[in-house]
Amino acid sequence: xxxxxxxxxxxxxxxxxxxxxxxxxxxxxxxxxxxxxxxxxxxxxxxxxxxxxxxxxxxxxxxxxxxxxxxxxxxxxxxxxxxxxxxxxxxxxxxxxxxxxxxxxxxxxxxxxxxxx
Amino acid sequence: xxxxxxxxxxxxxxxxxxxxxxxxxxxxxxxxxxxxxxxxxxxxxxxxxxxxxxxxxxxxxxxxxxxxxxxxxxxxxxxxxxxxxxxxxxxxxxxxxxxxxxxxxxxxxxx
Numbered sequence: 001x002x003x004x005x006x007x008x009x010x011x012x013x014x015x016x017x018x019x020x021x022x023x024x025x026x027x028x029x030x031x032x033x034x035x036x037x038x039x040x041x042x043x044x045x046x047x048x049x050x051x052x053x054x055x056x057x058x059x060x061x062x063x064x065x066x067x068x069x070x071x072x073x074x075x076x077x078x079x080x081x082x083x084x085x086x087x088x089x090x091x092x093x094x095x096x097x098x099x100x101x102x103x104x105x106x107x108x109x110x111x112x113x114x115x116x117x
Numbered sequence: 118x119x120x121x122x123x124x125x126x127x128x129x130x131x132x133x134x135x136x137x138x139x140x141x142x143x144x145x146x147x148x149x150x151x152x153x154x155x156x157x158x159x160x161x162x163x164x165x166x167x168x169x170x171x172x173x174x175x176x177x178x179x180x181x182x183x184x185x186x187x188x189x190x191x192x193x194x195x196x197x198x199x200x201x202x203x204x205x206x207x208x209x210x211x212x213x214x215x216x217x218x219x220x221x222x223x224x225x226x227x228x
Contacts, residue, residue, distance in 0.1 A: 006159075034215070043205065043220040044160075093159055095216070106209075106216055108152075110159035 002028045004096050006109035013084055014117055021079045021112045023050075023094030029074035030096035034106070035067075038091040050077040050094075084116040121219035123206050128225045135193040137222045139206030142187065146208040149182060150216070151191045154203045163191070163204075193224075201226045 003026040013019050023033055031052045036044040048069055049057040056069035068080040081088050093111040120142040129135045141149070150165040166173045166180045166189075173180045179192040193200055206219040 044218045046215060046217075049215065095160075105162060105165065106150075108160040108162075113157075 002026075002096070002107045004094065004107045004109040006092075006094055006112050008112060009110060010113040010115075012115045012117065015085055016083055018080055018082045019084055019114060021081070021092055021094075021114075023077045023079070023096075023109055025075045025096045025107075028096075030077075031074060032097060033071065033077040034095045035069065035077075035079050036093045036095070038093060038111075044093060047079075050079075052077075081114065084114070086116045089114055089116045121206055121208055121217050123204075123219040123222050125220065126223050126225070128227060129196050130227050131196060131198055133196055135191075135196045135200070135224055135226075137191045137193075137204050137206075137224065139189040139191075139219055140187055141189065141206070141208050141217075143208060143210050143217075144187070145210045146187075148209045149180075149189050150205075150207040150209070151178075151180065151189075152205040152207060152218075154205065154221070156202075160205065196224075196226050198226045198228055200224060 005024045007022045033050040035047045037047055038044045046059050047062045050069045050071040052071040052074055058064045066082055071077045091111050091113050095106045095108045123139040147168050148165050151163045152160040153163050154160050164175050164178050166182050177194045181190045203221040203223050205221045207216050209216045
């Protein structure tokens, strides 16, 4: 199946700093990517839909100025957590619909674990 | 809005069958998924079923869909210790590609 990668796989940062997380579709193009966050022992919550060439669509309650999304190309979307605080510590996962499978399947990255001290 | 519910925990003995249940509310759900997440890892798609199907079987996995009751189940035959993980039920409605996840069922397999 299609492969989605994320970088970094884990990051520890100080409170107040910004952290950038990359999501890449390795062998297919993705005009749309999705960013989720997962708190410990909880489900995945959709944060935003990243659209290549246009602004991201954020879910209700997600601060767009805090979680900056840039879909720079058909294979790369980035999520920047600005002025990170300890409550932003979470597991961030991106996904992309698989082009070859139509819109049936979502391919997920391995996730990025963010810890804010 | 969409809502997906599943039980939090299931414990089975190795070799037995596991059945994980899920209910959803969105009647326009087109695709229903089962994902597996091992500790500290991302999501692995196990299987999915179209809403116009009642059953799908893939090796040890059997998915049953009762569209009338909006109930989805995943049966794992001959459960192995390597099946221990969290299993997420998820649904996608229509052509919009947002996927809504349940809270996940933690499957513990006892040797």
